[in-house]
Amino acid sequence: MKVHIPLGENRNSHIGLFSNAWPSARKDFRTPGDESWKIYAMALRDLVVSGDSAVIVKGLADENRQVRAICARALGFLRSEDSVSDLSAALCGDEWATVRLITADSLGMIYSDYAIESLRSAKKSEEE
Secondary structure: OOOOOOOOOHHHHHHHHHHHHOOOOOOOOOOOOOOOHHHHHHHHHHHHHHOOHHHHHHHHHOOOHHHHHHHHHHHHHHOOHHHHHHHHHHHHHOOOHHHHHHHHHHHHHHOOHHHHHHHHHHHHHHHO
């Protein structure tokens, strides 16, 4: 049974907390002695538990690249077919390679015909 907890107003608090702990310039997920990875895990958990892919997909356009990455990851865990076009756009257009990598992974997790075609198209355009 899938539980749906709308993020609504809380979306900003969840993503804001994460964004403050994980600034866009941060280069690594774990730095020795840094416990902020726990905030990443809690934010990812809360996004996935919310099940609100329509709200999470908005994070793909966030100015903080870490937020874009975590939202792409959450959409993959949700297997959100409604987000495939947005994930495809991020796969082909995000400036940060990590976001593109996580987006490709999430499209693979969704594994719908449209998601697989998006991956094939991205690969084809990269080869050209």
